[in-house]
Amino acid sequence: MVYFYTDERGLILEYEPEFNSPSWVSDELKEKGEVTVSRAFTFVTRDLLNRRSKRTDEDPIYRFRFAKREAGYFRIPGRVLGCENDVLIAEKEVPFERKTFVAERNVGIFRRVSRVMESDGEIVVGGHRDGAIPAAVFRELLRKFPSSIELDRYASARVETIMGEYLKDTSNAREKYERYLDRRGSVIPDTQLPHTELIEAEIGKYQLLRDLISGWLSRAASYSEKDWQRLILKVILLLLPKYVAVLENVHIVDAYSVHGQKKKRFIDVCLIDAGGNIDVVEVKKPFDDALLSKSLYRGNSIPSKELSGAIMQAEKYLFHLSKWGVDGEAELTRRYAKQLPPAMQIRITNPKALVLLGRDMRLSGAPAFSAQQKFDLEVIKRKYANMMDILTYDDLLRRLDNIIASLSQRRAGLA
Numbered sequence: 320m321v322y323f324y325t326d327e328r329g330l331i332l333e334y335e336p337e338f339n340s341p342s343w344v345s346d347e348l349k350e351k352g353e354v355t356v357s358r359a360f361t362f363v364t365r366d367l368l369n370r371r372s373k374r375t376d377e378d379p380i381y382r383f384r385f386a387k388r389e390a391g392y393f394r395i396p397g398r399v400l401g402c403e404n405d406v407l408i409a410e411k412e413v414p415f416e417r418k419t420f421v422a423e424r425n426v427g428i429f430r431r432v433s434r435v436m437e438s439d440g441e442i443v444v445g446g447h448r449d450g451a452i453p454a455a456v457f458r459e460l461l462r463k464f465p466s467s468i469e470l471d472r473y474a475s476a477r478v479e480t481i482m483g484e485y486l487k488d489t490s491n492a493r494e495k496y497e498r499y500l501d502r503r504g505s506v507i508p509d510t511q512l513p514h515t516e517l518i519e520a521e522i523g524k525y526q527l528l529r530d531l532i533s534g535w536l537s538r539a540a541s542y543s544e545k546d547w548q549r550l551i552l553k554v555i556l557l558l559l560p561k562y563v564a565v566l567e568n569v570h571i572v573d574a575y576s577v578h579g580q581k582k583k584r585f586i587d588v589c590l591i592d593a594g595g596n597i598d599v600v601e602v603k604k605p606f607d608d609a610l611l612s613k614s615l616y617r618g619n620s621i622p623s624k625e626l627s628g629a630i631m632q633a634e635k636y637l638f639h640l641s642k643w644g645v646d647g648e649a650e651l652t653r654r655y656a657k658q659l660p661p662a663m664q665i666r667i668t669n670p671k672a673l674v675l676l677g678r679d680m681r682l683s684g685a686p687a688f689s690a691q692q693k694f695d696l697e698v699i700k701r702k703y704a705n706m707m708d709i710l711t712y713d714d715l716l717r718r719l720d721n722i723i724a725s726l727s728q729r730r731a732g733l734a
Contacts, residue, residue: 323385328388329384331384332360333380334380344379359400359417362383362399367382367383391446392408392448395407401427402429402432404433406441408445409454412445412446412454444457515733521726522726529716535547535550551600555590558715562590562598563659566589566651566655569651571585571640572584572643573639575642587600587602591663595664597640597667598672601632603675605676608677609626610622610696611688625677626699637707641667643667644667648665671706673710674708677712678711
């Protein structure tokens, strides 16, 4: 049995042998100069304070100097806990008992902590020293340290994952392990990450983008289609952070329009995402009559010539890009290497298109379409959703408003 108590110099560990010979500790110290008690704590001869018995000489209680007081902390030599780092624990913030230092299967807590440290400094728990592990965080570690059951089930799940296809009638060990983790509860704390400044910056960014685009839309008639492309290009990487590069006037090969001949086609704007994949962007003017035809087909609204033409144009670009294949990837990578992050390769992997055109709100703020027209327009968008994202300029503003609202709620949760 192991007990801890304090004196004026620090912390004392008291060990009472239960199963071995009462003198085995003394014998070990005399023979080897050190001894490990309770399978966890290693002491040398000078750590032994006395060997006087509270009962009889046949049943001794050994007392070892476990830690010394130091400016509000107990300093535990690393050798006692089997690690290279000394451990400092604030005097009144962590309970001193065996399970503070040893997990199930005699796994040393601080040995594990020491292994993940990059420096050779001290491990500090609690108190106000720089770099100290907060006592609450350390108690959380103790509470959620893997138990014997979890370790057994993890080991079985790992065996089944690696060898399951070669074994008949396996016991669904991985599923049992996942169910156990679900019952145990999440090890992720509910507290938010301390990123208030980042959220503030993000809110400011999206508010700026919304105000810029709203201002441009208020003067929409004064801009040509080329002007709108230039305006959107100024902000598109901020609007769509998954992309890392914008390519303009991209020349691609068309080997299908005329049999046996290769023609040049030019895509006004392409985007490259963080994985190197290329997508197409079509930017048109924000006319409020550019989406639905004024005539109906059997009571249904149908795409306008402007919208149908933009969709067809984007489809053609995607078709020719995909057919260009690996030769196109190599050519585009070579041609735009200076505009890409270092060592990035452009990939033509199921490219998609973004089509930005038209408005579904009038300058007065009134809806441009009836409820039935809105529904029909959404059906049209969904029809092409597997290959392109069709957005109105008002869709873009609504997305920005929703992002700002979401970030504002998260900011309020951190307050």
